Amino acid sequence: xxxxxxxxxxxxxxxxxxxxxxxxxxxxxxxxxxxxxxxxxxxxxxxxxxxxxxxxxxxxxxxxxxxxxxxxxxxxxxxxxxxxxx
Amino acid sequence: xxxxxxxxxxxxxxxxxxxxxxxxxxxxxxxxxxxxxxxxxxxxxxxxxxxxxxxxxxxxxxxxxxxxxxxxxxxxxxxxxxxxxxxxxxxx
Numbered sequence: 201x202x203x204x205x206x207x208x209x210x211x212x213x214x215x216x217x218x219x220x221x222x223x224x225x226x227x228x229x230x231x232x233x234x235x236x237x238x239x240x241x242x243x244x245x246x247x248x249x250x251x252x253x254x255x256x257x258x259x260x261x262x263x264x265x266x267x268x269x270x271x272x273x274x275x276x277x278x279x280x281x282x283x284x285x286x
Numbered sequence: 287x288x289x290x291x292x293x294x295x296x297x298x299x300x301x302x303x304x305x306x307x308x309x310x311x312x313x314x315x316x317x318x319x320x321x322x323x324x325x326x327x328x329x330x331x332x333x334x335x336x337x338x339x340x341x342x343x344x345x346x347x348x349x350x351x352x353x354x355x356x357x358x359x360x361x362x363x364x365x366x367x368x369x370x371x372x373x374x375x376x377x378x
Binding site: 201203206207210213214217218220221225226227232233236237239240243244246247250255258259262263265266269270273274276277280281284 | 287291295298299302303305306307309311314315318321322325328329331332334336337340341344345347348351352355356358359362363365
């Protein structure tokens, strides 16, 4: 097996595992756990970018992903606070 | 095949399964750090060293954000007071 195919198959495996886990994983009624499950297909997409030699896309995707996790976890906390105040 | 892509691939697959299977968010964040380490290893073994710099800087920041957010989340859930923070006059 070539090295590029090896990275590509690991990326596909992470995409499938992460998607199934984010939809029907254990205890996904908690929004924080569902958000943490969604981080797995992100790494799969990054590995597929790496396998197709898209260096600039990979760098941009990794840098935006940190900001995205900040916004998502802030949204989860605000959701819980609004549910408590009602 | 060399030894670094093999270990990085094992780290990636075990981290991905571990993030899905565990239910405590602290354990999920630890397994997510393992997954990111596997991804950095695969990037380095394909000689993209500049992208390895960017990912090595951004992913610990992401882990710290997740840990602080989880602590804020668990503080908000466990909080028992009913009046809320937005009306401090009513609490006195």
